[in-house]
Amino acid sequence: MANAHPWILGLTGGIGSGKSSASKFFAELGIEVVDADQVARQVVEPGSPALTAIVKRHGGSILDSKDALDRAKLRQIIFNDSNEKLWLNNLLHPLIRTEMLAQLARAQSPYVILEAPLLFENGLEKYCQRTLLIDVQLELQLTRTCERDKLSSEAARAIVAAQMSRSNKVKKADDIISNSGTLAALKNKVKRYHYSYLNRVKLQSPADRQQ
Ligand code: ADP
Numbered sequence: 720m721a722n723a724h725p726w727i728l729g730l731t732g733g734i735g736s737g738k739s740s741a742s743k744f745f746a747e748l749g750i751e752v753v754d755a756d757q758v759a760r761q762v763v764e765p766g767s768p769a770l771t772a773i774v775k776r777h778g779g780s781i782l783d784s785k786d787a788l789d790r791a792k793l794r795q796i797i798f799n800d801s802n803e804k805l806w807l808n809n810l811l812h813p814l815i816r817t818e819m820l821a822q823l824a825r826a827q828s829p830y831v832i833l834e835a836p837l838l839f840e841n842g843l844e845k846y847c848q849r850t851l852l853i854d855v856q857l858e859l860q861l862t863r864t865c866e867r868d869k870l871s872s873e874a875a876r877a878i879v880a881a882q883m884s885r886s887n888k889v890k891k892a893d894d895i896i897s898n899s900g901t902l903a904a905l906k907n908k909v910k911r912y913h914y915s916y917l918n919r920v921k922l923q924s925p926a927d928r929q930q
Contacts, residue, residue, distance in 0.1 A: 723824055724824075725823055725824060725826050725830065725831045726829070726830040726831070726848050726916075726919070726920045726923065727823055727830070727831055727832075727833050727846055727847045727848055728830055728831070728832050728833070728847060728848065728849050728850070728851055728916060729832075729833050729835065729838045729843060729844050729846070729847035729849070729850040729851070730742060730745075730752075730832050730833065730834045730835070730838075730850075730851050730853070731834075731835055731836060731837075731838035731839065731850065731851070731852055731853070731888065731892070732836070732852055732853035732854065732855070732888075732898075733836070733855075733860060733879055733882050733885065733888070734836060734860070734864050734875070734878050734879060734882065735855070735860045735861070735863040735864030735867065735868075735875070736853040736854060736855045736860055736898060737853045737855060737863075737896075737898040737905060738834055738836065738853050739834075740898075740902060740905060741851075741853050741896065741898075741905060741909050742754070742832060742834050744905065744906045744909040744910070745832055745909055745913060748909070748910065748913050749828055749829075750828045750829070750830060750831065750832055750913065751826040751827065751828045751831045751832070752831070752832040752834055753819060753822045753823050753826070753831065753832065753833050753834065754834045754835075755815070755819060755833065755834065755835035755836075755837070755838075755841075755843065756835070756836065758815055758818050758819045758822065759811070759815050761818060762811060762814045762815055762818055763788045763811070764787075765785075765786050765787055769810060769811060769814055770788055772810055773788065773793070773807070773810070776806070777793070777796065780792070781793060781796075793807070819833070819843075820846065823846070829917055829920050830848075830916055830917070830920050833846065833847060836882070837882070837883075838850065839883055839887070839888060839891050840882070840883050844891070848919070848923070849893045849894065849916070849919065850891070850892050850893050850894070851892065851893070851894045851895070851896065851912060852888050852889065852891075852892035852894070852895045852896070853896050853898050854885065854888070854889065854895050854896065854897050854898065855897070855898045855899055856899060857879070857885070859899060860875075860879065861875045861876060861879070864878070864879075894912060896908045896909070896912065
């Protein structure tokens with residue numbers, strides 16, 4: 720049965736910090752994960768009302784050859800026009816929030832993870848009982864990001880610079896995992912936190928969670 724008031728762990732960290740790796744380890748322990756970025760893509764899938772609205776505003780040239788949203792083109796438009804950015808955010812943010820909360824409520828696992836690179840930037844921590852930051856030093860973050868995404872060091876630095884600073888995230892997070900060791904070390908730390916979250920869930924009644 721779905722849980723209308725799930726116990727939600729907000730999982731965050733900058734690009735290349737190791738969020739997806741940590742999520743994968745939580746999933747191996749049976750915990751369901753809702754990925755905020757994935758939800759943001761789902762609400763503009765071909766055939767969705769949001770994509771229809773975007774095409775109505777910007778014309779068919781906003782679609783690629785497969786009739787999917789050309790994200791690069793849309794990014795370019797909103798980068799140059801704050802009105803269009805506002806219009807798009809007003810359209811998408813409520814849809815993303817509704818869909819994200821619906822997916823979280825459908826979770827069957829003892830607690831559920833909301834994975835969001837911009838958890839704090841977008842105020843999503845208000846939906847979470849607890850937050851976990853995957854933290855890594857800048858140089859390691861850049862190396863891992865460049866390797867994974869085949870980016871130049873400058874491009875990776877620009878993405879990191881656009882996100883909330885590491886020190887602010889550290890201040891906001893309830894729990895922090897330092898991911899400067901091996902993947903096996905990360906897995907062990909995830910396991911330890913997993914058991915602590917299971918204990919917390921047991922101690923907190925659904926009535927407390929509704930607030
Ligand atoms: P994020 O989801 O935060 O962007 P990922 O989990 O995708 O980060 O990690 C970024 C890259 O670094 C991936 O290629 C991943 O395999 C690698 N990585 C993550 N943690 C470690 C680690 N502890 N040791 C070595 N490589 C790692």
